[in-house]
Structures are given as C-alpha cells and as structure tokens.
Amino acid sequence: MNVWLVAATVLLFALVLPFSLLARAPRIDALVALELASAVVTLVLLLLSEGFHRSIYTTVPLVLAGISLVSGLVFARFMERRV
Amino acid sequence: MSAHEISVHVLVWTAVAAELVCCIGIVAARDVFARLHYSAAASTLGPTLVAVAIAVEEGVRSIAAAAALVVAVLLLLGGPAVTIATARAARARLER
Numbered sequence: 238m239n240v241w242l243v244a245a246t247v248l249l250f251a252l253v254l255p256f257s258l259l260a261r262a263p264r265i266d267a268l269v270a271l272e273l274a275s276a277v278v279t280l281v282l283l284l285l286s287e288g289f290h291r292s293i294y295t296t297v298p299l300v301l302a303g304i305s306l307v308s309g310l311v312f313a314r315f316m317e318r319r320v
Numbered sequence: 321m322s323a324h325e326i327s328v329h330v331l332v333w334t335a336v337a338a339e340l341v342c343c344i345g346i347v348a349a350r351d352v353f354a355r356l357h358y359s360a361a362a363s364t365l366g367p368t369l370v371a372v373a374i375a376v377e378e379g380v381r382s383i384a385a386a387a388a389l390v391v392a393v394l395l396l397l398g399g400p401a402v403t404i405a406t407a408r409a410a411r412a413r414l415e416r
Contacts, residue, residue, distance in 0.1 A: 255347070269356055310401065312406075
C-alpha cells in the first residue's frame with residue numbers, strides 16, 4: 238500500500254456524495270454531479286495507474302478525460318432543448 | 321522520509337483535500353449554479369496537483385508524467401467548457 242493507492246481509496250469513498258446527489262436531485266443538478274464524479278474518477282484512475290507503477294494504465298484516464306468532456310457537452314446541449 | 325517523498329505526499333494529499341471539498345460542497349450547495357462552482361473546481365486543482373506529483377515521482381521526462389500532464393490539461397481546458405454549457409442549459413430551463 239503506497240500513498241497513491243490510499244489517496245485513490247479515499248477519493249472512491251468521497252464519490253458517495255455526488256452519487257447521492259445523482260440519485261435524488263433534479264436532472265440538471267444530477268448532470269453537474271455527473272461532471273464532478275467523472276473528474277474524480279479520472280483522478281482515481283490516474284492515482285491507481287501510478288500506485289500500480291504501470292504507466293501504460295494512464296491511457297484509461299486519458300480516454301476518460303476526453304470522453305467525459307464530450308459527454309458533458311452533449312448532455313448539456315440535450316438538456317437545454319429536449320428534456 | 322526524504323524531501324522527494326514529502327513533496328509527493330504534500331501534493332497528493334492537497335489534491336485529495338481539494339476534491340473532498342468539492343464533493344462536500346456540491347451536496348451542500350443550494351442550487352445548480354452554486355453547484356457548478358464545485359464541479360468546475362474539481363477539474364482544475366486536483367488533477368494539476370496529481371500530475372505534478374507524478375512528475376516529481378517518476379521524473380519530468382517519463383511517459384507517466386507526460387500522460388498525466390495531458391490528462392490534467394484535458395481536464396483543465398475541458399472543465400470550464402462543460403461548466404459554461406451546463407450553466408447555459410440550466411438558465412434555458414429556468415426561462416422555459
């Protein structure tokens with residue numbers, strides 16, 4: 238167990254808060270919670286890839302960072318007009 | 321503990337503390353516009369500090385540091401864009 242894995246575990250437990258908001262808040266507030274959760278999960282994956290000393294794993298948070306950017310924009314656009 | 325390890329610990333735990341403040345703040349905030357402050361902050365300070373910590377740990381020229389830096393830049397540039405788009409959507413929904 239090193240500092241990276243302990244920090245990732247703490248952040249995983251912290252995810253309970255935005256997920257509780259995701260479950261009960263109105264749609265637009267849930268979208269904000271989703272954006273926060275995707276930033277935190279990206280960080281957790283970055284910490285885990287360093288904690289396991291496998292730099293190849295860094296590809297996963299890299300892809301997630303790009304995808305969460307696009308998904309946030311698409312959701313916002315969708316919620317602005319259709320839902 | 322060497323200075324190298326102390327700096328890594330300080331950077332990582334500062335990043336975790338920043339993310340925890342954002343997670344608590346988003347639940348405590350009253351409305352969507354107040355919540356947006358916390359989701360925007362979550363994609364700026366934390367990833368940047370973790371990328372610097374990885375650069376300190378692995379060395380600036382390593383692949384892990386380069387990839388972590390790209391992730392931090394993606395989140396740093398993408399976060400505000402998503403926040404603005406969400407704020408526009410929230411205002412449009414209020415005006416409906």
